Every structure is written in structure tokens, then in C-alpha cells.
Amino acid sequence: MSLAPTDCKEVIEKKWGERMTLSGTLVPHEYLIVYTPRTEQEVDVVGTILEASIGFMTGAEVTGS
Numbered sequence: 001m002s003l004a005p006t007d008c009k010e011v012i013e014k015k016w017g018e019r020m021t022l023s024g025t026l027v028p029h030e031y032l033i034v035y036t037p038r039t040e041q042e043v044d045v046v047g048t049i050l051e052a053s054i055g056f057m058t059g060a061e062v063t064g065s
Contacts, residue, residue, distance in 0.1 A: 001053040002030050011049060030056075 003011065008030055011017045017034035020027055034050075037043040054060070 001032055001034050001049065002028070002057055003032060003049070003053050004056045005030060007049075007052050007056065008032055016045060016049060 001017075008019070011032055011034065012019070017032045019029065020031045020033055034046060037046045
């Protein structure tokens with residue numbers, strides 16, 4: 001996923017994902033690999049990350065459901 005820099009930092013700090021191996025060389029630093037959810041609670045978290053990614057990529061403000 002591609003996220004805003006502040007969102008990237010939060011996802012990495014909370015251990016929900018990591019920078020892509022080629023991040024900063026062939027792809028922007030804002031590209032992350034987000035880990036697969038294992039529980040319903042984790043599905044909700046990844047959904048929130050996905051919404052943030054959509055908002056960042058489209059410039060739209062996305063609100064959670």
C-alpha cells in the first residue's frame with residue numbers, strides 16, 4: 001500500500017507492516033507491505049489502513065464505516 005509519510009511511520013511503529021525491500025530505490029518510501037490480518041479485530045485495523053491509503057492516493061478524505 002502507499003500511505004502518507006506519517007501513516008507509514010505509525011504502521012511500522014505498531015508493527016502492522018514494513019517498507020518494501022526496494023523502498024527508496026525503485027519505489028517511493030511511502031510503499032509498504034501490510035501484514036495479513038488473522039482475527040476480526042485485525043481485519044478492522046487493516047481496513048482502516050486501506051482507507052488511509054485510498055485517501056492518500058486519491059487526495060480524497062475517506063471516512064471509516
